[in-house]
Amino acid sequence: MTEEEPDPTPAPEPIRRRPGGRAARVRQAVLTAALDLLAEEGIARLTIAGVAARAGVNETTVYRRWGNREKLVLDAMLTGSNAGIPVPDTGAVRTDLAAFARALADYLATPAGRSVAQAASLSSDDPALAEAWQTFWQARLDQAGAIVTRAVERGELPPDTDAALALELLCAPIQTRCLLGHRPIEPDLPDRLATLVLDGLRARS
Template identity: 50%
Template sequence: MSGNEVRRRTGGRSARVRSAVLDATLEAMAEHGADGVAIRDVARRAGVHETSVYRRWTSVEQLILDALLSYSQQQLPVPDTGLLRDDLLTFGRSVAAYLATPLGTALTRSMAATGDDAALAASRAQFWQSRFELAQVMIERGMARGELPADADAALLLELLISPLHFRALLTRMPIDDHFVEQTVDTLLHGLPQSGPSSRR
């Protein structure tokens, strides 16, 4: 028996159905945007009955939220290198790699283009809040080690890290290379470099 067979059996049918539904939800989002996701279409893509979806998720908004959180946790794990700068670099590189994939690009654009539907807006806000709560442990560890002031705003620091990456991915479409990630992290931690006579005046 192969390792893959063991993993499939360990999760059981419920885990396989959940995985298939979440994958189908991501595919639907990538194709139609968050506004265009429908339970019937997701069930068809996943090869399950609609009732199997409704038993686990009571609304399409909950389904989208679960799919995004599950995928982001797989693709964007929170590092623990022992140094804040290295944590932020590793996390920034993961975000850049995620944004560079076809699915990551499509999902990000889909979330950005979501309309003013109240339920979808709440789902989007909950997604980002959950991501910040998971990632802010990097900032808290940095505070505990004395790498940041004790009153540093963890949510703001994380926004300042990921916003330039999303700006390039969504607006300017410029490449997000490793040098750009390093520049972003170092500017976040130390400010803009000062050089030349004008900086000493």
């Protein structure tokens, strides 16, 4: 090859890393294992060792990322409920509330959903576990509170509407029926609850 001829050797292509990668796969495997074991055995019997074995990772990997069982359970519950109960944005508060209630009913009809609801409804003498439950419920209320915030901004609800109370009124009947199992969740229940909650909130204005 003379000095005038170009080098025929192609330049190496830049390394392309897949988004997420191994860390994301490990996290998903561990959280899935935690939810599965929570559904099968309950919170009392769930251990880091059991989750690690189910996920196919070392215990040290779990401890390094989550630190303790309570933080792992909290992350699993939040991740599962966020995916199973997305916060809708339909453009109207009534359809938002009905869609949220319907997603909650569908999620609680699954083994994972029932186990999360049962675990989060239990009182605990363990301060760390009790704090995890409180953090879980507050995080969910904060996320779903966007439904009420948007409704207030659109003028659909009074400015002083208590978002947490509104969501508790919407969700409590569904959670009660799921946990106690004394009555079925009828297909039209989410729409009926949304109407009742809105009637109560608007009656104050």
